[in-house]
Amino acid sequence: MNAIKIFSPATVANLVCGFDIIGLALDSPKDEIHLFKSDDPGIRINKIYGASLPDDPNKNVAFVALQFLLKKYKQKQKFYQEKKIGFEIKLIKNINPGSGIGSSAASAAGVVFGANILLGNPFNTIQLIRFAMEGERMASGAAHADNVAPAIMGGVTLVRSYNPLDITKLHTPNELWVSIIHPKIEIKTSDARNILKHKILMTDAIRQWGNIGALVAGLYQENYALISRSLEDVIVEPIRAILIPAFYELKIRCKEIGALGGGISGSGPSVFMLSKGNKTAKKVTEVMNKVYSTLKIDYNTYTSPINKKGLKWNKIF
Ligand code: HSE
Numbered sequence: 001m002n003a004i005k006i007f008s009p010a011t012v013a014n015l016v017c018g019f020d021i022i023g024l025a026l027d028s029p030k031d032e033i034h035l036f037k038s039d040d041p042g043i044r045i046n047k048i049y050g051a052s053l054p055d056d057p058n059k060n061v062a063f064v065a066l067q068f069l070l071k072k073y074k075q076k077q078k079f080y081q082e083k084k085i086g087f088e089i090k091l092i093k094n095i096n097p098g099s100g101i102g103s104s105a106a107s108a109a110g111v112v113f114g115a116n117i118l119l120g121n122p123f124n125t126i127q128l129i130r131f132a133m134e135g136e137r138m139a140s141g142a143a144h145a146d147n148v149a150p151a152i153m154g155g156v157t158l159v160r161s162y163n164p165l166d167i168t169k170l171h172t173p174n175e176l177w178v179s180i181i182h183p184k185i186e187i188k189t190s191d192a193r194n195i196l197k198h199k200i201l202m203t204d205a206i207r208q209w210g211n212i213g214a215l216v217a218g219l220y221q222e223n224y225a226l227i228s229r230s231l232e233d234v235i236v237e238p239i240r241a242i243l244i245p246a247f248y249e250l251k252i253r254c255k256e257i258g259a260l261g262g263g264i265s266g267s268g269p270s271v272f273m274l275s276k277g278n279k280t281a282k283k284v285t286e287v288m289n290k291v292y293s294t295l296k297i298d299y300n301t302y303t304s305p306i307n308k309k310g311l312k313w314n315k316i317f
Helices: 061-077 103-118 125-140 148-153 189-194 202-221 224-230 237-243 247-257 278-293
Strands: 003-013 022-038 042-049 086-092 156-162 165-170 176-183 261-264 271-276 299-305 312-315
Touching: 003 103, 003 148, 022 103, 022 148, 022 176, 022 299, 042 061, 061 086, 061 103, 061 125, 086 103, 103 125, 103 148, 103 312, 125 148, 125 165, 125 189, 148 156, 148 165, 165 202, 176 278, 202 224, 237 247, 237 261, 247 261, 247 271, 247 278, 271 278, 278 299
Parallel strands: 042 086
Antiparallel strands: 003 022, 003 312, 022 086, 022 156, 156 165, 176 271, 176 299, 261 271
């Protein structure tokens, strides 16, 4: 096989209380990536549809992540044979860059996942996540895994440790749905990280790890009431909320209509809400629309179940 088509999902990082450690994959939107292998060395970005991304390949997350993979692959190959390998990438972006639902992660995860298949699966999942994290490092200044891990593994994932990288997939309750609003304002992940405090109060830490533990328990027990109570962030959200217009109004109104809870998706500007069942999730998305229709800000909304499988692929030839 020399060419592959990959469908790479949007993701919601943090899941309110799990800053940098928890994330989930959505069914939609998703990016489409076409990857072609050749013996013409190097990586070429053939075409990008749906978004204007940097021309400089060294500023493109897909390029950077694939470069890391290729470097490691060449080191492995060196021991037995020297092969010429190159890739050509075509990106069809349906996930808006800078939206806070893992646009850069979808590109980075998609290309490394596809390249691994085209090369005969020399790398395991953790290695692929590590390569994709290098794309995130370039995009946001921090090699966080809470978007790339759910994109690759699907469902809800938890980073137990960054060093060594230890990631596990959690249980996804069947009726869990996600509503998202993407206000079209720019919030750079690097800025949204730079405003955070580096020291936190012990009382806040205790509350936060109580919530994280209970969120994980709630997912396994399919206990929606416990999930709802655990969707609380006393560390990051109080600082970042000021960046998002009508953030608290969104939260209050969505919960009134039946949302379990929610918060900032990744570093924003998107806001997400979890609901039990598709009917409630759709009502929640309508409320999001209502809240934002009174503001003079352009926006998009999405309603999606959780994508339990993560990336999908088809052979082109
Ligand atoms: N965990 C990261 C952050 C996700 O909140 O900065 C960025 O998408």
